[in-house]
Amino acid sequence: MRLSAIAFIAIVVVGLLLLFGVINTRDLSTAGRMARANAKAMERQALSPLYVPEKDIANAKICCQNLKLLESAKRAVAEQANRASGTVSWSEVLRHMGLKQPLQCPAGGSYSLNQIGQAVTCSIQANGTASHADDHNIRNF
């Protein structure tokens, strides 16, 4: 008899907590919490077309630094070789930079040295988003 009374009280207490919103059934599951985190991210994105995940901005910054290093090396090689047009090879650029391995885009893009006078590019470029914070290019370098 006493055990059933305790069980009854426990059920009433949980029922009241749910009723007054102190605990939420959605909070009780990890899936529910994750779904709400995703919904919040989607909400931020919907509110601002310029919203970009932090990781994408960090990757773009590293990529742009790489592009500037590559472009500087490319210009130096072209100048030393008295080339005002045409191309500079990867081996010339890497030798100038003292590297054995080419620089890698952290987001998996691939680099093109392009013609002399045209900036080095990453295949990711502006990646179709409205924000420039995640762009992989050095247009005004």
Ligand SMILES: [Zn+2]
């Ligand atoms: Zn890139």
